[in-house]
Amino acid sequence: MTQSAKTISNFNELLTHLKDSGVRRRLAVVWPEDDHTRDAVDAAFAEGFVEPILVCSAETQASCAGRYATLPAASPEEAAARAVELVREGKADMLMKGFVNTDVLLRAVLNKQTGILPPGNVLTHITAAHIPGYPRLLFFTDAAVIPFPTEAQRRSQLHYLADLCRAFRIECPRIALIHCSEKPDAKHFPYTEDYLAIRQEAAEGRYGRCIVDGPLDLKTSCSPEALRAKHIDSPVGGCADAVILPNIEAGNLFYKAITLFAQAETAAVLQGTEVPVVLPSRGDSVQSKLYSLALAAVGAG
């Protein structure tokens, strides 16, 4: 087994993997008018896995002259439209939000005529988290985009999660469909019935090589001890690589709980679009933004 075939189990290994495999993605950055965004782009460029194209003001264009390719824009809205156009023209492999409201970028991304969400595709948000004490990365969806996923949306989430885990060289990812209990409850939680159907489809190979179980709660998904204590038998075995969270309130709260209280490091990316889209929050650290770009770079492969 070569070094590059090893499972990527934290963000340092992710950066090493990108370096070793010579990945280099053309990154369109939408309106990078703030230091935070430019610092993250600089860091990713220094790591070697991106070739930035800044869609920016004349001022930023002047200050970056010679270092990065640039495209002028007069406003955040125009920058978003131009960056999306770059993707449509095959000139960018991934997109990053700069100093622009999320709504503005999403409008350009989702535009039915000029956008980059293929008809029928589901836009969803995936986070990869390194949680101290948990021996692998934990991928989860959705902390930011889909309020209450439909069954079809959950199927797409599962496809994306399984693909992304495999891009991290997890040969047979273990994925849990999360609910507050292990018992399906069609009356109060209709989606727990969907879980059973999805689990069956996964067993039939519909999502590629992966192990899917649910409904499971977080503890039985992520703790072999908790699984044993509850006398539950699950092929996920308390070693989930990924979890599908039931709704955006649960997803968002989980994201914030692990970063606020468990010192988790995270990376996040939108999936479903023609190329991965990175939407950092203003409060994210430069490192978290760098990891998000690295996640997108692997996913863009």
Add this chain to the structure above:
Amino acid sequence: MTQSAKTISNFNELLTHLKDSGVRRRLAVVWPEDDHTRDAVDAAFAEGFVEPILVCSAETQASCAGRYATLPAASPEEAAARAVELVREGKADMLMKGFVNTDVLLRAVLNKQTGILPPGNVLTHITAAHIPGYPRLLFFTDAAVIPFPTEAQRRSQLHYLADLCRAFRIECPRIALIHCSEKPDAKHFPYTEDYLAIRQEAAEGRYGRCIVDGPLDLKTSCSPEALRAKHIDSPVGGCADAVILPNIEAGNLFYKAITLFAQAETAAVLQGTEVPVVLPSRGDSVQSKLYSLALAAVGAG
């Protein structure tokens, strides 16, 4: 300010407070046929704040003879019914689930003729968590009972939380109504509009002395730095004593995330019934069960 008027900010201080104030509650224990339950009862008895009444099998009755008051029962169902009857007769101040399914106990508690949920009262689940790094206890609801709270149920949750915080000598508790964002969104999340109404009622004094704000996310509720970084002004100030979580999936996931990944210690109790009800999970530590009994003992005051 005397010692006993000090805010209780962790579970050790809670036990000290119970000792100092001479609190002693009559605790009906439903079917304590397992060591785990009896160990927790022993620990609470040793701390001095409970006077146990075991509603148990003849075997357990024999083994505890002389140490605790006992009442015989032939089955978990009968034990649940007898324990609830003790409450109705004014002979017990709090209830604890032993080796019996939650459903069985809840059926007895909720029985319209013989139960102990006053008409019109809302049954909900409150957790108090000590999260390392967070400088105070964090109370939250609901991890276990109400799937998707109605506006009326949320009002009751707020009443209970405010009362419980004040029992912990938090003079003016800060309570956040949690959503994934700070923006109300009537279309996708109708309850965020309810939040605005509840906030207004709180400002008018309907919930006693307390500060209520929302919608807020977890970070802006529990981190002054996150609040500042987002340039948001909130009277909760990133120092929430309590949070109302939007639905059971979020509540349950939060409970499990902080215990699994942030080494949180927790105590939990049902509110709304004539006396507090403690429903430990099989996997809870003896210490967590002890803390839950202590939480119930304060709340029963």
